[in-house]
Amino acid sequence: MRIGQGFDVHAFGEGDHVMLGGVRVPHSQGVLAHSDGDVVLHALCDAMLGALALGDIGKHFPPSDPAWRGADSRRFLRAVAAMLAERGYELGNADITVVCEAPKVGPHAQAMRETIAEDLGVDIDRISIKATTTETLGFTGRREGIAALATVLVLHT
Numbered sequence: 244m245r246i247g248q249g250f251d252v253h254a255f256g257e258g259d260h261v262m263l264g265g266v267r268v269p270h271s272q273g274v275l276a277h278s279d280g281d282v283v284l285h286a287l288c289d290a291m292l293g294a295l296a297l298g299d300i301g302k303h304f305p306p307s308d309p310a311w312r313g314a315d316s317r318r319f320l321r322a323v324a325a326m327l328a329e330r331g332y333e334l335g336n337a338d339i340t341v342v343c344e345a346p347k348v349g350p351h352a353q354a355m356r357e358t359i360a361e362d363l364g365v366d367i368d369r370i371s372i373k374a375t376t377t378e379t380l381g382f383t384g385r386r387e388g389i390a391a392l393a394t395v396l397v398l399h400t
């Protein structure tokens with residue numbers, strides 16, 4: 244059993260939705276990113292990579308690589324899951340916190356859990372999605388961007 248943690252931030256920009264946990268969430272803004280800017284999946288990938296000391300998402304999917312421009316971050320998650328499987332590991336559980344004043348995450352949390360569980364091939368009860376504001380403090384409080392934190396356990400299969 245090994246533990247990993249991940250953290251990601253994207254600034255808000257022009258747009259009408261944000262991708263969170265592979266789910267399209269309507270919002271008054273989008274995010275600035277090379278890929279689809281899904282902070283939930285990026286933090287989760289980093290946590291899973293970190294658990295096996297495999298570096299980070301930027302090492303495997305460099306922002307300098309045009310192949311990842313506008314990429315669906317579910318591709319990153321499935322690729323990271325395959326890296327774990329090659330080494331004899333699977334996700335034990337993931338606990339993820341999204342930090343933003345808006346959009347509200349709660350109404351979309353179940354869909355996000357279902358999407359992540361499907362991509363990882365695990366039961367949905369292994370995936371936790373939570374959210375918090377920062378009570379208007381800091382960059383998330385000023386609605387300048389959105390952040391996510393992920394903690395995982397990975398298990399030897």
Ligand SMILES: Nc1ccn([C@@H]2O[C@H](COP(=O)(O)O)[C@@H](O)[C@H]2O)c(=O)n1
Nearest residue numbers: 343344345346347348349374375376377
């Ligand atoms: N983007 C968010 C932020 C919060 N929630 C839900 O609201 C609850 C209260 O948030 P506080 O920051 O005021 O503690 C929080 O526990 C979440 O259930 C949300 O859905 N989306």
Ligand SMILES: C[C@@]1(CO)OP(=O)(O)OP(=O)(O)OC[C@H]1O
Nearest residue numbers: 276277278300301304305306311
């Ligand atoms: C996801 C990648 C893909 O090029 O780019 P971004 O979408 O900009 O996301 P970020 O979390 O800033 O960096 C990691 C990159 O691997």
